[in-house]
Amino acid sequence: MDLALTVNGEEIRRSIEPNELLLDFLRERLGLTGAKRSCDVQVCGTCTVLVDGGPVSACTFLAADADGREVLTVEGFARSAQFARFEAAFMRHAALQCGYCTPGLLLTLKSLRDNGELSTEEAIRHGLDGNLCRCTGYRSILDAAREVAA
Amino acid sequence: MTVVERSTLVEVGTSRPRKDGHEKLSGQAQYVGDMEMAGMLHGQVLRSPFAHARIRSIDARAALEMPGVAAVLTGADLEDIEPYYGHAIKDRPIVALDRVRFAGEPVAAVAAVDLATAEAAVRAIEVEYEELPVLGTLDQALAADAPRLHERRPKIGLFHGLGDLGEQEGNVCYHHVLTSGDVSAVRDRAAITVEGTYLFPAVYQYAMETHATIAHYHGDGVTLWANCQHPFLVQAEIADLFGLEIGSVRIVVPYLGGGFGSKSYTKMEPLTVALARKAGRPVRIVNRVEESMVTSRRHGMRCWMRTSAAADGTLLSREVHFWLDTGAYADNGPRVTATAADSAPGPYRWEAADVQGFCVYCNTPPSGSYRAFGATHLQWVGESQLDEVARRAGIDPLELRRRCLVLPGEPVRPDGSGKPLDADLVGDVEQAAAAVGWDEPRRPWVGRGVSVGLLAAGAHPVSRASIRLRSDGSADVYVGSTELGQGPRTVMAQIAAEGLGISSDLVQVWGADTRFTPYDRSTGASRSTTIAGLAVKRAADAVAERLRETAGEVFDVDPGLVGLVDGRAVFADQELSYPDLIARRFGFRGGEIVENGEVRPTGGGTGSYAEGPHFWEVCVAGAEVEVDPDTGVVTVLRTATVADVGKAINPQLVERQDEGATLQGIGNALFEEMRFVDGAVVNDNLLEYRVPRVADLPLGMRSIIVENADGPGPYGAKGCGEGAFAAVPAAIVCALADAGVPMNELPLTPERVWRRIQEMSSSQPMAQGSEI
Numbered sequence: 001m002d003l004a005l006t007v008n009g010e011e012i013r014r015s016i017e018p019n020e021l022l023l024d025f026l027r028e029r030l031g032l033t034g035a036k037r038s039c040d041v042q043v044c045g046t047c048t049v050l051v052d053g054g055p056v057s058a059c060t061f062l063a064a065d066a067d068g069r070e071v072l073t074v075e076g077f078a079r080s081a082q083f084a085r086f087e088a089a090f091m092r093h094a095a096l097q098c099g100y101c102t103p104g105l106l107l108t109l110k111s112l113r114d115n116g117e118l119s120t121e122e123a124i125r126h127g128l129d130g131n132l133c134r135c136t137g138y139r140s141i142l143d144a145a146r147e148v149a150a
Numbered sequence: 151m152t153v154v155e156r157s158t159l160v161e162v163g164t165s166r167p168r169k170d171g172h173e174k175l176s177g178q179a180q181y182v183g184d185m186e187m188a189g190m191l192h193g194q195v196l197r198s199p200f201a202h203a204r205i206r207s208i209d210a211r212a213a214l215e216m217p218g219v220a221a222v223l224t225g226a227d228l229e230d231i232e233p234y235y236g237h238a239i240k241d242r243p244i245v246a247l248d249r250v251r252f253a254g255e256p257v258a259a260v261a262a263v264d265l266a267t268a269e270a271a272v273r274a275i276e277v278e279y280e281e282l283p284v285l286g287t288l289d290q291a292l293a294a295d296a297p298r299l300h301e302r303r304p305k306i307g308l309f310h311g312l313g314d315l316g317e318q319e320g321n322v323c324y325h326h327v328l329t330s331g332d333v334s335a336v337r338d339r340a341a342i343t344v345e346g347t348y349l350f351p352a353v354y355q356y357a358m359e360t361h362a363t364i365a366h367y368h369g370d371g372v373t374l375w376a377n378c379q380h381p382f383l384v385q386a387e388i389a390d391l392f393g394l395e396i397g398s399v400r401i402v403v404p405y406l407g408g409g410f411g412s413k414s415y416t417k418m419e420p421l422t423v424a425l426a427r428k429a430g431r432p433v434r435i436v437n438r439v440e441e442s443m444v445t446s447r448r449h450g451m452r453c454w455m456r457t458s459a460a461a462d463g464t465l466l467s468r469e470v471h472f473w474l475d476t477g478a479y480a481d482n483g484p485r486v487t488a489t490a491a492d493s494a495p496g497p498y499r500w501e502a503a504d505v506q507g508f509c510v511y512c513n514t515p516p517s518g519s520y521r522a523f524g525a526t527h528l529q530w531v532g533e534s535q536l537d538e539v540a541r542r543a544g545i546d547p548l549e550l551r552r553r554c555l556v557l558p559g560e561p562v563r564p565d566g567s568g569k570p571l572d573a574d575l576v577g578d579v580e581q582a583a584a585a586v587g588w589d590e591p592r593r594p595w596v597g598r599g600v601s602v603g604l605l606a607a608g609a610h611p612v613s614r615a616s617i618r619l620r621s622d623g624s625a626d627v628y629v630g631s632t633e634l635g636q637g638p639r640t641v642m643a644q645i646a647a648e649g650l651g652i653s654s655d656l657v658q659v660w661g662a663d664t665r666f667t668p669y670d671r672s673t674g675a676s677r678s679t680t681i682a683g684l685a686v687k688r689a690a691d692a693v694a695e696r697l698r699e700t701a702g703e704v705f706d707v708d709p710g711l712v713g714l715v716d717g718r719a720v721f722a723d724q725e726l727s728y729p730d731l732i733a734r735r736f737g738f739r740g741g742e743i744v745e746n747g748e749v750r751p752t753g754g755g756t757g758s759y760a761e762g763p764h765f766w767e768v769c770v771a772g773a774e775v776e777v778d779p780d781t782g783v784v785t786v787l788r789t790a791t792v793a794d795v796g797k798a799i800n801p802q803l804v805e806r807q808d809e810g811a812t813l814q815g816i817g818n819a820l821f822e823e824m825r826f827v828d829g830a831v832v833n834d835n836l837l838e839y840r841v842p843r844v845a846d847l848p849l850g851m852r853s854i855i856v857e858n859a860d861g862p863g864p865y866g867a868k869g870c871g872e873g874a875f876a877a878v879p880a881a882i883v884c885a886l887a888d889a890g891v892p893m894n895e896l897p898l899t900p901e902r903v904w905r906r907i908q909e910m911s912s913s914q915p916m917a918q919g920s921e922i
Binding site: 035037090141 | 167170172173174177179183184357358405406407408409410436438439634635636637802803806808809812813835836837841842843847
């Protein structure tokens with residue numbers, strides 16, 4: 001089937017399989033490997049990308065369902081002015097280690113911030129509860145998130 | 151005469167930002183699964199559905215006929231080599247040959263143009279199995295009439311380090327003994343005896359990146375891109391397996407998406423190489439989570455322990471018998487057993503001790519390394535019994551530890567062998583206790599605990615490093631430590647920069663590539679900063695020596711009087727920048743200074759485990775927990791960990807290590823557990839195998855850094871990051887016992903805790919802290 005969508009601001013047209021996952025479409029066809037595969041069951045959040053500004057788990061999201069929509073991956077986010085603020089906060093708090101969960105986490109956080117969902121401590125903790133990190137112990141990530149939210 | 155010397159450290163001891171931060175945050179950091187090679191095929195593995203079966207036949211004709219399928223690998227393709235590997239015991243075939251020994255064992259593999267084709271081809275392979283009796287538990291494997299899973303005489307691997315393994319008894323693949331004194335005579339004098347049987351679950355490390363390998367077998371050898379923690383050990387095993395020279399095997403290690411031991415030693419590399427050899431093209435195999443869960447996990451354990459003490463709590467003897475389920479193949483089981491035996495007595499002064507550790511083959515997936523292995527197994531058991539001794543003697547558990555802990559310089563192992571204590575454990579545990587409010591009043595169903603242990607760390611102390619100081623004054627560090635999140639690229643840059651007298655901004659640290667990076671034994675056992683870091687420091691010192699040499703000639707002074715500060719050589723009022731100095735050395739604007747650093751065992755050594763450890767990693771923590779008696783739910787209120795690191799090269803990264811270990815420790819204590827039915831893992835996904843998330847953060851989490859400069863590494867450093875992972879679960883168990891619920895089985899699930907509360911309230915007499 002034919003797919004037309006915007007990825008990181010660029011219009012893309014491709015012929016895809018109807019059962020193709022957005023994660024495979026981004027990684028294999030477009031070479032955008034910032035979104036990672038891990039749990040495959042929508043638990044870990046490492047494959048998170050934004051579709052029309054909202055976070056989705058690309059491992060369980062059909063590429064076909066992104067038709068006509070805007071997809072943002074970490075590669076696109078990293079080119080934005082807003083990213084510098086996120087990067088500075090994560091660097092200051094050393095809120096990353098192996099980096100595997102980091103792109104998904106950043107995009108979740110960006111979506112929360114853009115939608116005004118980082119206003120309270122409770123909202124920050126609730127908002128980030130769907131992104132697993134096995135390395136950091138989360139505290140530094142929360143510190144960085146508070147800084148981004150401020 | 152003025153001598154300019156750097157009297158204070160500039161780089162070392164400073165929380166420099168991560169060198170890999172931008173790459174990782176912006177999504178540019180490459181992991182093996184992100185990499186593609188020209189002509190690369192995608193590999194998929196056919197795994198056994200049975201935990202124990204004979205393979206009658208394999209028919210791959212239908213798979214081979216599918217368009218896009220390049221190769222199907224089965225045991226029949228391995229007849230030209232000796233297809234068994236294993237760094238400790240060569241007991242594992244690359245793919246199952248005539249028999250499968252665990253559910254999930256590779257039986258065949260397909261290489262195809264894309265993953266969907268490879269998956270379809272795997273489904274088209276027909277295997278006829280004859281099921282055999284399953285030894286799914288330790289009891290079944292240890293039964294007198296249990297069938298043997300392996301031959302009587304083990305084939306020794308390249309890196310076992312455990313002496314003569316001798317003949318195996320039944321399904322025991324390794325037996326480790328640590329004894330001293332006459333236990334029964336000493337125990338006869340005891341007024342207090344605590345005895346119990348304890349169960350410890352298998353768990354999954356869950357590095358978020360699964361095992362992934364790309365192999366390209368070509369005329370000159372084989373090149374691998376692999377997410378392995380120990381590239382040089384894997385290189386040697388691949389060379390040995392496929393009859394190649396070590397130099398013909400090249401392993402390139404990009405960033406790892408976490409390791410925690412799951413990627414230590416050899417894992418998916420032999421199978422990927424064999425498949426690529428058959429296909430004649432590069433092949434990539436990336437595990438799914440359920441595949442990685444049967445690739446590496448932590449040993450489950452059954453333990454019997456008895457501690458005896460005098461009426462005043464003075465410790466007398468400890469006896470420990472433990473059995474580790476190593477799964478179908480030894481993997482790192484023997485070393486885990488030895489390390490567990492070292493942790494079993496706990497760092498206390500015993501009159502007598504008897505530790506017997508058994509590593510047991512079962513029809514379960516293989517167990518290997520997981521952060522602080524051995525100490526995680528035994529510390530919670532020993533510390534539970536220590537607290538019980540304190541309760542019966544009527545003294546504060548912290549006070550008992552003050553009285554009985556081994557002191558710096560005293561032997562750690564009861565038999566006096568190995569390294570004496572190189573840390574101040576009493577000081578450490580006092581800080582942990584204070585941080586969780588030890589002396590504050592307690593509410594009902596709230597308890598506090600501390601735990602103290604030691605982990606034999608450093609593995610074999612062999613590392614080399616090279617530094618190139620380029621003509622513009624910037625430097626490249628080549629060191630084999632792999633970057634799995636712990637931060638060696640940052641820390642090694644700081645160590646090098648300190649020695650070179652430049653900013654770490656000018657230092658680049660490259661990841662392991664066995665063609666170019668000098669040898670490093672492994673990344674694990676908390677050894678990188680301590681051992682590889684010392685090699686980096688020695689290389690930096692050697693480069694500095696060359697700089698002083700040239701500066702001495704130019705300034706016409708003794709080189710020893712030349713100072714190296716901020717990229718300049720300085721003596722009195724003379725100074726030269728490094729680029730100018732290098733230009734003077736070589737006579738033009740080019741050349742570079744290259745030097746090496748080496749760390750090896752004093753006197754050479756034999757590689758035996760018994761010669762270690764290189765240092766004792768401190769495992770100290772405190773915890774405060776609350777239990778809801780109506781539901782059995784345990785909430786961790788406060789934790790404190792002590793990173794007794796000698797010298798924190800980068801304090802922020804040290805804190806991150808212990809914070810990460812704390813959360814993993816909470817998961818391990820409260821809910822992580824692999825469940826098996828007839829040997830097969832039944833919760834092999836992240837829905838049913840839960841790991842800690844943000845909501846599991848304790849309200850208070852302290853990471854305390856202790857710097858006594860008592861480590862063997864650069865600037866007195868010693869490793870960290872594992873100790874907390876053994877100490878936190880132990881402190882939680884002790885805190886829960888303090889709240890009134892002593893437990894002898896992990897994890898502390900609500901049901902298990904609730905049942906224990908019911909059992910205690912119905913049994914008579916119900917003295918708090920009764921025998922467990």
